[in-house]
Amino acid sequence: xxxxxxxxxxxxxxxxxxxxxxxxxxxxxxxxxxxxxxxxxxxxxxxxxxxxxxxxxxxxxxxxxxxxxxxxxxxxxxxxxxxxxxxxxxxxxxxxxxxxxxxxxxxxxxxxxxxxxxxxxxxxxxxxxxxxxxxxxxxxxxxxxxxxxxxxxxxxxxxxxxxxxxxxxxxxxxxxxxxxxxxxxxxxxxxxxxxxxxxxxxxxxxxxxxxxxxxxxxxxxxxxxxxxxxxxxxxxxxxxxxxxxxxxxxxxxxxxxxxxxxxxxxxxxxxxxxxxxxxxxxxxxxxxxxxxxxxxxxxxxxxxxxxxxxxxxxxxxxxxxxxxxxxxxxxxxxxxxxx
Numbered sequence: 001x002x003x004x005x006x007x008x009x010x011x012x013x014x015x016x017x018x019x020x021x022x023x024x025x026x027x028x029x030x031x032x033x034x035x036x037x038x039x040x041x042x043x044x045x046x047x048x049x050x051x052x053x054x055x056x057x058x059x060x061x062x063x064x065x066x067x068x069x070x071x072x073x074x075x076x077x078x079x080x081x082x083x084x085x086x087x088x089x090x091x092x093x094x095x096x097x098x099x100x101x102x103x104x105x106x107x108x109x110x111x112x113x114x115x116x117x118x119x120x121x122x123x124x125x126x127x128x129x130x131x132x133x134x135x136x137x138x139x140x141x142x143x144x145x146x147x148x149x150x151x152x153x154x155x156x157x158x159x160x161x162x163x164x165x166x167x168x169x170x171x172x173x174x175x176x177x178x179x180x181x182x183x184x185x186x187x188x189x190x191x192x193x194x195x196x197x198x199x200x201x202x203x204x205x206x207x208x209x210x211x212x213x214x215x216x217x218x219x220x221x222x223x224x225x226x227x228x229x230x231x232x233x234x235x236x237x238x239x240x241x242x243x244x245x246x247x248x249x250x251x252x253x254x255x256x257x258x259x260x261x262x263x264x265x266x267x268x269x270x271x272x273x274x275x276x277x278x279x280x281x282x283x284x285x286x287x288x289x290x291x292x293x294x295x296x297x298x299x300x301x302x303x304x305x306x307x308x309x310x311x312x313x314x315x316x317x318x319x320x321x322x323x324x325x326x327x328x329x330x331x332x333x334x335x336x337x338x339x
Contacts, residue, residue: 003027003080005103007037007087007094009058011184012241013285014130015042016263018088019049020149021134025086026051026139035082037097042240048154059277060093068122070096078102087112088126088134107137129284148288151267153245164209166233174208174231178251180261181224182217182236187278188257190321191328193222196227197326198255198333203231207252210235212244212261253336255329262287271336275329277321280304295332297324 006023008018013037019107022034035052036046039060046055056077058064066075074097085106087094095114098106107117122137129234132147167174181195199209209228211221213236221236239247241264248254248268255273256262258281265272265287272287276296280303286294297303305322313320 002032003035003053005035005037005077005080005082005085005101006054007085007089007097008042009037009039009060009089009091009094010042012042012203012260013263014089015045016260016267017130017285018134019045019051019151019153019267020131020147021086021138022051022086023152024083024135025138028140035080037077040144040188043155046073048242050152050154051207070080070173073097074100081321087118088135088137093203093301109133109137120205122231126284126307127282129286129288131288133284150269150289151263153242153267155246166235167208174206176210176251177202177207178210178212178248178254180212180217180254180256180259181211182220183257183259183309184216184312185278187305187309187313187318188259190257190275190277190324191318192224194321194324194326194329195224197226198329199224199232201326203228207231209233210247210251211321212236212247220328253333255333258285265292273329273332273336275324277318277324278303278309283307291336293332293336295324295329307337 003273006022008015020250029212035054035056036052037056037058040057043055046052058073058242071186078101082103084102085098087098088106090109090112092113095112095117099117104119107221108121111124111125123132135142135147183189201208209232211225211234213221215237218236219295221234225234245264245267248265248270252271253271254265258274258276258279262272262274265288269289274294276294281294297320300320302315
C-alpha cells in the first residue's frame with residue numbers, strides 16, 4: 001500500500017477546505033493510505049475524515065517550535081518513507097519538511113515559500129475558490145459545478161450534549177438558527193450591536209437562536225445572549241468542531257463572519273450567510289452550496305485591507321462593517337429562509 005502525505009498546518013477553515021481534495025485523491029489512487037500532517041487544533045477534523053488513514057501532529061507553536069525539534073520531526077517523517085507529498089500549505093516550515101523528507105515526488109503551489117523544495121509546482125490561481133485550488137494541486141478536472149464538493153466528516157458517536165438542554169422552557173415547535181459572531185481577527189467581526197439587531201429580528205419571529213464559538217468567543221456570545229430572554233442561548237465553548245457540525249445540521253441557517261464556521265456550515269450542508277467586513281469573497285473562502293449567500297459592503301477604496309484581517313481597523317473607521325447595516329443582512333436572511 002502506497003502512503004501519501006498531505007500537509008495542511010493552517011487554520012480550521014483551511015483544514016476543512018482540504019477535505020474534498022483528500023476525497024478525490026483517495027479516488028484517484030486505488031489502494032493508498034493518506035496521512036495528514038496537521039496542527040493540534042485541526043487534528044479532530046482529519047481523524048474524522050472517512051478518507052484519512054492517520055494523522056501526524058506538529059505543534060508548531062509549542063513543543064515543535066524550535067529548530068532542534070523541527071529537525072527531529074523531519075527525521076521522523078523520513079522514516080515513514082512516503083511515496084508522494086501534496087503540500088496545500090505554503091509556508092517556509094512546510095517547504096523545509098518537504099525538502100528534507102527524502103520524498104522526490106512532492107507537489108506544492110507556485111507561490112509557496114522556498115519553491116525549490118518541491119519536485120513540481122502547480123499554479124496557485126487567486127481567482128478561484130480554495131477548494132478548486134486544492135483540486136488543482138492533485139490534478140483533478142472539474143467544471144463550474146462539480147468542484148462544489150461538500151467536505152465529509154464522520155458522524156460522532158460522542159455527541160453527548162443534546163440540543164434540548166438549551167431549549168429549556170422555550171417553545172419546542174420553534175426552529176433553530178445558529179449564529180457565530182466571533183473571529184480570530186477583530187476586523188472580520190461584524191459589530192456586536194448589529195448582531196444584536198439580527199438576533200432580535202429572529203427571536204421575535206419564533207426562531208430559537210443559539211450562539212456558538214470557541215472559548216475565546218464565550219464572553220461575546222454570553223453578553224449577546226444576556227440581552228434576550230429564553231429564545232436566545234449561548235453554547236460558545238461547549239462543543240468540539242465535529243460536535244458543532246452535528247449541531248449545525250439541525251439549524252435552518254448559519255449566520256457568521258468570514259471565518260471557520262462558514263466552512264463548518266459547508267460540512268453540515270446547510271444554508272450559510274457569511275458576513276464580510278474587512279475581507280472579500282474574491283479571496284476564495286465563500287460558502288458555495290445551495291441557498292448560501294454573502295453580505296458585504298464593497299464600495300470602499302480601503303477594502304480589502306488584508307487577506308486575514310487585523311486586530312484594529314488600519315484607518316480607524318471600520319466602515320466596511322458599519323456601512324453594512326443590519327437591514328441589508330436581514331434581507332439576505334429572509335431570502336434564505338423564504339420569509
